Amino acid sequence: MPELAQAESLDFDLIIIGGGSGNSIIGRDLSHLTIALIDDGEHFGGTCLNAGCIPTKMFVHVADVAADALRSDGLGLRVPTAQVDWAAIRDRVFGRIDQLSEAGFRNRDQKIPNVTVFRERFHFVDQHELVGASGVRLRAPRIVIAAGSRPRPLPAAEGVRNPAIHDSDSIMRIEQLPASMVIVGGGAVAAEFAHVFSAYGVQVTQVVRAENALDRLDSDIAERFTELARARWRVVTGASVASIDEDLRITLDSGERFSTDLVLSAIGRIPNSDTLGLGDAGFDVHSDGRLVVDAEQRALAGGTPVDGIYGLGDVSSEWQLKHVANHEARVVKHNLLQPHDLIGGDPGPIPAAIFSSPQVAYFGLTEAEAPDAVVATRAYGTTAWGWALEDTTSFCKLVVDGETGMILGAHLIGPEASILIQVLVFAASHGIPVTGLARSMYWPHPAASEVVENALLDAEKLVVQKRHAEQINGGEKP
Numbered sequence: 263m264p265e266l267a268q269a270e271s272l273d274f275d276l277i278i279i280g281g282g283s284g285n286s287i288i289g290r291d292l293s294h295l296t297i298a299l300i301d302d303g304e305h306f307g308g309t310c311l312n313a314g315c316i317p318t319k320m321f322v323h324v325a326d327v328a329a330d331a332l333r334s335d336g337l338g339l340r341v342p343t344a345q346v347d348w349a350a351i352r353d354r355v356f357g358r359i360d361q362l363s364e365a366g367f368r369n370r371d372q373k374i375p376n377v378t379v380f381r382e383r384f385h386f387v388d389q390h391e392l393v394g395a396s397g398v399r400l401r402a403p404r405i406v407i408a409a410g411s412r413p414r415p416l417p418a419a420e421g422v423r424n425p426a427i428h429d430s431d432s433i434m435r436i437e438q439l440p441a442s443m444v445i446v447g448g449g450a451v452a453a454e455f456a457h458v459f460s461a462y463g464v465q466v467t468q469v470v471r472a473e474n475a476l477d478r479l480d481s482d483i484a485e486r487f488t489e490l491a492r493a494r495w496r497v498v499t500g501a502s503v504a505s506i507d508e509d510l511r512i513t514l515d516s517g518e519r520f521s522t523d524l525v526l527s528a529i530g531r532i533p534n535s536d537t538l539g540l541g542d543a544g545f546d547v548h549s550d551g552r553l554v555v556d557a558e559q560r561a562l563a564g565g566t567p568v569d570g571i572y573g574l575g576d577v578s579s580e581w582q583l584k585h586v587a588n589h590e591a592r593v594v595k596h597n598l599l600q601p602h603d604l605i606g607g608d609p610g611p612i613p614a615a616i617f618s619s620p621q622v623a624y625f626g627l628t629e630a631e632a633p634d635a636v637v638a639t640r641a642y643g644t645t646a647w648g649w650a651l652e653d654t655t656s657f658c659k660l661v662v663d664g665e666t667g668m669i670l671g672a673h674l675i676g677p678e679a680s681i682l683i684q685v686l687v688f689a690a691s692h693g694i695p696v697t698g699l700a701r702s703m704y705w706p707h708p709a710a711s712e713v714v715e716n717a718l719l720d721a722e723k724l725v726v727q728k729r730h731a732e733q734i735n736g737g738e739k740p
């Protein structure tokens with residue numbers, strides 16, 4: 263970072279706030295611009311790399327291996343209890359991640375001459391100027407706001423100083439595994455960490471406000487997931503944590519009390535628009551704190567795009583997903599380079615996958631959201647691959663427009679759901695109806711993908727039946 267007198271303002275062609283997806287905009291095609299890259303994270307590279315997608319899945323892989331082995335009794339294979347070496351698991355993950363983070367920082371800081379990195383917290387003083395915690399001021403005609411989000415603090419833990427109260431930023435680096443743990447929340451973070459820590463032998467209690475875990479998903483998926491989770495860890499539904507004391511004695515709103523060794527709060531994430539002062543600087547902010555952007559990712563103020571200012575990722579998106587942030591970063595990069603030929607829009611339905619056990623993957627409308635649709639549900643257990651797994655609980659559910667045959671929503675729960683969904687994402691993104699789709703290509707036998715093939719054939723049959731019934735009724739919908 264250059265030596266600066268206090269309050270001196272540095273001018274750049276472009277300021278990027280956020281070393282996660284914002285950082286990925288930097289490349290040779292921007293080498294004609296002077297760029298200030300701002301990031302206040304302890305580890306450089308943003309959430310996905312340091313405390314999100316990537317390390318969690320490294321922990322999940324180990325949990326999958328342990329859980330699969332311990333579940334294999336019905337297959338005629340008996341595996342003794344897993345011996346978990348937490349320090350070795352943790353250090354494998356961060357031995358790799360921390361090196362990547364350091365290398366990413368050195369690359370930006372030392373190897374790219376047009377980039378200056380500032381590792382401190384900044385906030386806006388006006389729409390084209392920011393001030394850092396050290397007093398350094400930066401100005402630019404173009405600013406990319408990619409400041410992400412942070413874990414929402416657990417209200418019941420406010421003021422409690424016990425260091426065994428964690429969120430997703432801190433939980434993965436703990437010194438040793440606790441004997442017991444309470445996970446508060448019913449979303450993706452809770453589902454993944456409950457799987458991880460229960461597979462590692464921790465006694466997990468998950469406290470879920472709603473009737474089911476993953477309750478924002480299709481209700482069949484949420485119910486099946488909760489039922490299967492209950493077989494692995496304790497799930498208390500329809501309950502909230504009323505209080506936590508300094509000794510980690512928990513009281514639920516039902517009056518139930520118990521003690522635990524560690525608390526993990528997983529109750530959602532808050533966009534970092536407040537700490538950046540986006541509202542005070544006149545930018546439009548949604549009621550949930552997200553920066554308002556238009557289809558071209560331009561930040562709005564008073565409903566009008568602010569020239570040269572873009573937002574992307576968790577700070578502005580309703581989807582807190584890395585593949586969405588990456589897509590938006592590509593849009594922003596194009597629009598920075600070609601401001602007279604702006605692009606926008608998304609390439610189709612947005613899939614998400616939850617890497618718990620079982621895995622869950624989905625996109626689009628749930629059955630409840632599409633009451634007129636036809637719904638085909640196919641169990642893994644009806645395919646040869648399902649027989650090999652002795653699977654009785656996994657399924658692929660398709661919500662399909664009965665008239666057009668278009669896939670409106672897809673919901674999978676079971677092994678490799680995150681991969682199996684992709685052919686359905688492809689069909690929905692390219693406007694390919696289910697009619698004729700399964701038989702337009704080969705499906706390797708006896709692969710897991712046969713469950714998707716069969717679900718498509720089932721859906722096709724329902725669409726054809728519906729059309730036929732309408733013909734018989736002289737065009738009237740039955």
Ligand SMILES: Cc1cc2nc3c(=O)[nH]c(=O)nc-3n(C[C@H](O)[C@H](O)[C@H](O)COP(=O)(O)OP(=O)(O)OC[C@H]3O[C@@H](n4cnc5c(N)ncnc54)[C@H](O)[C@@H]3O)c2cc1C
Nearest residue numbers: 282283302303308309310314315384410575576582583584
């Ligand atoms: C536990 C967990 C698991 C996840 N798993 C997945 C997954 O499997 N798949 C998936 O698609 N998504 C996953 N996500 C979500 C994904 O990580 C995020 O959607 C994505 O990382 C957001 O990227 P971003 O670039 O918007 O923000 P970030 O990567 O968070 O980058 C923002 C950066 O801006 C910096 N910053 C913020 N404010 C300021 C300021 N005022 N001054 C200076 N710097 C600032 C922050 O330090 C941060 O480094 C997961 C999230 C979590 C928490």
Ligand SMILES: NC(=O)c1ccc[n+]([C@@H]2O[C@H](COP(=O)([O-])OP(=O)(O)OC[C@H]3O[C@@H](n4cnc5c(N)ncnc54)[C@H](O)[C@@H]3O)[C@@H](O)[C@H]2O)c1
Nearest residue numbers: 447448449450451452471528529530531582583615616617
């Ligand atoms: N595999 C993935 O793609 C993946 C994995 C982890 C996280 N993420 C992303 O990270 C984001 C954050 O995940 P998350 O699980 O923290 O959030 P979430 O929004 O998915 O779930 C939050 C959960 O906490 C509950 N909740 C909210 N406030 C509460 C309160 N005061 N008391 C009790 N419960 C409360 C909600 O009902 C919900 O069940 C998600 O939006 C997700 O997109 C993605």
